[in-house]
Amino acid sequence: MKSISLTRPIIEDEMVEAVTTALKNEYFLRGKSVELFEEEFAKYIGVKYAIAVNSGTSALYLSLLALGIGEGDKVLTTPATFIATANAIVYTGAEPFFVDITLDTYNIDTVKIKEKLEEDNGAIKAVIPVHLYGYPCDMGEIYKIAREYDIKIVEDACQAHGAIYKGKKVGAFGDTAAFSFYSTKNMVVAGDGGMVITDEKEIADKISSLRDVGRDKDIQGVHKYIGYTSRMNTINAAFGRVQLKYxxxxxxxxxxxxxxxxxxxxxxxxxxxxxxxxxxxxxxxxxxxxxxxxxxxxxxxxxxxxxxxxxxxxxxxxxxxxxxxxxxxxxxxxxxxxxxxxxxxxxxxxxxxxxxxxxxxxxxxxxxxxxxxxxxxx
Ligand SMILES: Cc1ncc(COP(=O)(O)O)c(C=O)c1O
Structure with a gap:
């Protein structure tokens, strides 16, 4: 009988060779491949900065932290997504404030975003639109609403590497965006991995430090924040760089x-x-x-x-x-x-x-x- 799998990652020799080369020539952590992967990914989406992390969940969580979201805040998102989207909000101490989807696209209903903001008394600090199944949200409308009500946007682009909304790649609309390289995604690394992108240097620097135990990149031995061990390792970056080309x-x-x-x-x-x-x-x-x-x-x-x-x-x-x-x-x-x-x-x-x-x-x-x-x- 035929057997047809739902999904399958593609592994070419070139990817395996890239991993071997990185293993032999670079540090396991903070290797050159990580930096290059970040540069190439930022360029691919069309933003200034990319910060490689150990999962899409970390990309979301560190985004929210860097944007100052925490206890007492509410963050809008839909319940029609992978649980990690909402978990990232909960980790910060903020409350997920769920907005329904439209069944035409399965993405967040922008009319309902506005309704929630109208009802709210200022506790809503951000929205996480999810480009579910790789289909872009109406980022034009979301951007307009976010500016009107002065809230931040963290795009959950974990399923949408390369999707385009009105001529621009998704991820390039938010204050930050999160991507996942989990092994079923359109591009993967050799295990778990993720990426945050942003145009803001200050946010990029903060996330870069937070993922690396809060390390101060300018002063040896000093940790600016209570950070995390959420780095992407060099092998994954080397593998991901080749995936990105395909x-x-x-x-x-x-x-x-x-x-x-x-x-x-x-x-x-x-x-x-x-x-x-x-x-x-x-x-x-x-x-x-x-x-x-x-x-x-x-x-x-x-x-x-x-x-x-x-x-x-x-x-x-x-x-x-x-x-x-x-x-x-x-x-x-x-x-x-x-x-x-x-x-x-x-x-x-x-x-x-x-x-x-x-x-x-x-x-x-x-x-x-x-x-x-x-x-x-x-
Ligand atoms: C929409 C969405 N958000 C967040 C995540 C979390 O990414 P990860 O599994 O890399 O932590 C995923 C992936 O599984 C996802 O599909």
Whole structure:
């Protein structure tokens, strides 16, 4: 039986060689490769500074700290994301203030951001828009609102390396942005890794110090802050530098695969396809996510056909156990609650073949045909 994986990182010889060279010639930590990776990543996005860290979660957390977020503050974000987005807020002592999504894009509803800010009495200090599945948020509107209400923006671009909003790469709109190189992402390192980007020197310097135990880079032996051990190691940076060279070609391939899926699946009326691309919103298709009321059954069916699918995510964050304990409850964010019940990620990675795409589409069609034939609609 065929077996089609949901995702697969690509490892070329060039990447392994880069790691070996770095191991033999550089320090494990603070090696030259880290600095070069930072420079190249900043240039790729089109910002002044990039600071390599040990995960996307650290990138978010250190961003918030550097922007002065802490106890007594509230930070807006959506519950329709990976739990790490909200955890980063909790780590600072601030409170995550969840805003619902729009089901058209699965991204934060900008009208609701404004409503929250209107209701608030000044405790909201920042917003974390998440470019979910690689599809850009409406950064123009978010930027306008943030300036009007004087709040900071930390973009969660952990799933959106290279996505473009109105001609500019996502990540370049916020006060800072966080990227993850976790092993399912569009580009990876050899383990966990992340990057913060910013145009502000002061913020870049603070994050650079915070990730390195608060070290003062100018005065030997002095630690300016209570920092963390959140550095990216040299091996990961060496690996990531080569991955970055391939990123655009891989993203393009993902785009072609998404178009093929769209063509193959558009006539199946029982599923909702991902938002269409336009010249204003260019997704990098981190995941290809369909939506159906019959999600769990379809997933089981595809599993049996050797097609690995995923659920991103099973619960909106406000319904995860630690958040329920904080007082969030069901019914607070209906669009996100519906989203979590219906989304299904089908295989998406640059090496997916035409045959595999056709097979996945064939099986999805077969599932709905069978269901109709048996008259088992619920
Ligand atoms: C949207 C989002 N935010 C944050 C993270 C956290 O990144 P990491 O797993 O590298 O800590 C991830 C990745 O898993 C993510 O997908």
């Amino acid at each position: 990123l655009d070609a891989w993203n393009q391939k993902r785009g072609e695969i998404a178009r093929r899926y769209m063509e193959e699946l558009e006539d199946i009326g029982d599923i909702i396809l991902p938002p269409e691309q336009s010249s204003q919103y260019i997704s990098v298709w981190h995941l290809f996510v369909i939506r159906t009321k019959h999600r769990d059954e379809l997933k089981k069916f595809l599993d049996k056909k050797g097609i690995q699918c995923g659920i991103h995510y099973q619960l909106p964050i406000h319904l995860q156990p630690p958040y329920l304990k904080m007082g969030y409850h069901e019914g607070m964010l209906p669009e996100s609650e519906k989203w979590a019940k219906e989304v299904l990620s089908i295989p998406m990675h640059p090496e997916l073949t035409d045959d595999e795409i056709e097979y996945v589409a064939f099986c999805i069609r077969e599932f709905f045909k069978n269901k109709k034939r048996k008259g088992k609609w619920m």
